[in-house]
Amino acid sequence: MTRPLLFYADGCPKCRVLSRLIVGATAGVLRRVPAGGPEAAAWYDRHPGHRGRLMLIRGDDSVVLGRWVYPAMPAVVVRAWSSLVRWAAADVAARVRPPYRTGRSAR
Numbered sequence: 001m002t003r004p005l006l007f008y009a010d011g012c013p014k015c016r017v018l019s020r021l022i023v024g025a026t027a028g029v030l031r032r033v034p035a036g037g038p039e040a041a042a043w044y045d046r047h048p049g050h051r052g053r054l055m056l057i058r059g060d061d062s063v064v065l066g067r068w069v070y071p072a073m074p075a076v077v078v079r080a081w082s083s084l085v086r087w088a089a090a091d092v093a094a095r096v097r098p099p100y101r102t103g104r105s106a107r
Contacts, residue, residue, distance in 0.1 A: 006069070
């Protein structure tokens, strides 16, 4: 699964603030991409009908466009936090070693 991307209108102050809040809510898992940037231009060249629209590309490569991005955000936040919890649990499990046992009982 890749990181979700949020294409936002970089000329809109409200859009910049909201996109920063969402990135903060996902603890940095979601990545902001300005709609006027080169990465967005490459995507818009492949999909010219969606140029300049607010867009969310989820980690499973599904795309949400326009006003439907707002109701899709809670699911992205929940998925980001569940990923963070799994990564943290895997990190803790890798650091904790089980006690060494020889197979003999100590009497």
